[in-house]
Amino acid sequence: MPEKKTTSYPKEKINILFLENISDLAMKNFLDAGYVNVKKLSGALSEAALIKEIRNVHLLGIRSKTQVTPAVLAAATKLQAIGCFCIGVNQVNLQAATAAGIAVFNAPYSNTRSVAELVIGASIMLVRKVLDKSTAAHQGSWMKDATGAHELRGKTIG
Known part of the structure; x- marks a missing residue:
């Protein structure tokens, strides 16, 4: 060779x-x-x-x-x-x-999927008021109602 x-x-x-x-x-x-x-x-x-x-x-x-x-x-x-x-x-x-x-x-598209997943996850957490419920749970209170929380279905993002 x-x-x-x-x-x-x-x-x-x-x-x-x-x-x-x-x-x-x-x-x-x-x-x-x-x-x-x-x-x-x-x-x-x-x-x-x-x-x-x-x-x-x-x-x-x-x-x-x-x-x-x-x-x-x-x-x-x-x-x-x-x-x-x-x-x-x-x-x-x-x-x-x-x-x-x-x-x-x-590397323009190397993290596109990661960003999309983060946006979807954060959007769900925001409209479902997860932070409010998590904060209350850490303070010993369980928030059972969904007042002010919404679903993403039917919504437009962007």
Whole structure:
């Protein structure tokens, strides 16, 4: 069998930084693929902290709180791509990223089902006054009546 030809930058030299509690599965996938320099930080960083952290980073994974400003991008001399693990990319200065040749991508429909389920669940809880009943139950009172509570049937949301 012929030797596999290397066509990209060596994986052991690529530095990956995940911020804002990116899923452990993302980190595992990179590690399983042979990337050894994968770092994960729990929260968003201030601009100054991100400038210090990003100097040798090739791939950056963020969510919605991290702000990737022109100053951050200017300090990111090795950055090749930013993955936004969220719906939008408005937290990245796209004009500065484009000028620097940095690809920016997101996952626009990755959490659609989760959001829909949350909206449905919260809607039912609101119209059925679940919080009022839960609060009363925690205070030792059981609210048996349904005064002010409604069903979603026949209602339009949105």
